[in-house]
């Protein structure tokens with residue numbers, strides 16, 4: 431939480447940046463052991479609302495720091511990976527700051543480049559810069575949605591092999607637009623149809639729109655290769671109980687989903703703490719009185735993830751009396767389908783074991799938390 435003071439009034443960006451940092455680190459370290467070159471493209475780079483000169487509160491500073499750290503760690507492990515980064519920014523003033531920063535601060539071991547212009551128009555240039563082969567992570571973090579998140583806009587990227595995406599799906603904007611007259615074409619380009627959400631509660635509507643978008647993204651991935659997969663993290667308004675945006679992740683690797691959901695699980699308590707702290711500060715500013723204990727509030731905050739009994743029922747629906755191997759592929763399927771965390775599945779399986787309802791045939795000694803070792807493809811069954 432040491433950087434939080436730099437994010438006053440935009441605490442949601444702190445959550446976004448912690449996720450980006452945690453996921454990129456794991457991603458670079460895994461991919462770096464198999465690839466000679468890794469590309470990173472920040473399609474809406476900024477700097478944007480930055481408050482430190484070292485840009486450590488922006489995706490630019492964070493990505494460079496993580497790349498430099500991973501490059502060095504990988505070198506020590508015997509992997510000399512070539513890291514390349516491209517930053518896109520439309521605004522003239524921000525672009526000037528960006529290029530000044532890159533000139534002075536790019537670590538010698540990283541190759542960086544920047545292009546000024548509209549993301550939409552620069553798409554062919556970006557794809558040229560990446561080439562066809564190298565593994566590339568695209569960070570797509572716009573301010574709105576038009577000419578960005580629609581599938582026809584993203585299609586040239588979605589069709590590229592060896593690509594992963596983190597897309598800021600601006601739910602606030604999209605919710606307002608999705609049922610607006612005159613925007614049907616745009617909405618169809620995002621969801622593949624004009625979603626009919628009449629009669630849904632706000633939670634149902636949000637889940638429906640998000641699922642439709644993720645399904646539409648996956649549908650446009652190239653046929654063949656790994657199964658398209660997607661997961662997401664919801665970033666909430668720091669002081670209100672509603673979603674600010676979803677960070678939608680897209681990959682062709684089951685391991686990617688596991689790592690992304692692990693990073694988002696770790697982020698969960700950070701997000702709750704930041705929200706409780708922000709609410710406390712805002713209430714103190716209003717009333718002039720010091721308020722509640724924000725850490726207690728953070729631990730108590732309820733979320734929309736499944737109750738333990740729902741997770742247990744889900745487990746039972748996945749198992750039969752015949753032993754089945756549960757590996758990373760099956761774990762990724764379950765994470766994608768439910769949006770629950772790995773710890774939810776472990777905890778629920780542990781309870782079912784205690785109740786004698788399930789069995790792990792490969793569990794030879796007593797375990798306290800990791801009741802299934804998915805990396806070992808353990809055999810599970812219903813008793």
Ligand SMILES: C[S@@+](CC[C@H](N)C(=O)[O-])C[C@H]1O[C@@H](n2cnc3c(N)ncnc32)[C@H](O)[C@@H]1O
Pocket residue numbers: 473474475476477478487488489490518519520521524547548549550571572573
């Ligand atoms: C939300 S901010 C990016 C924040 C940054 N990714 C971060 O996390 O620190 C969006 C940035 O995209 C720029 N931008 C807006 N529309 C753009 C477009 N069509 N093409 C390229 N850049 C654009 C804005 O000037 C702004 O700097």
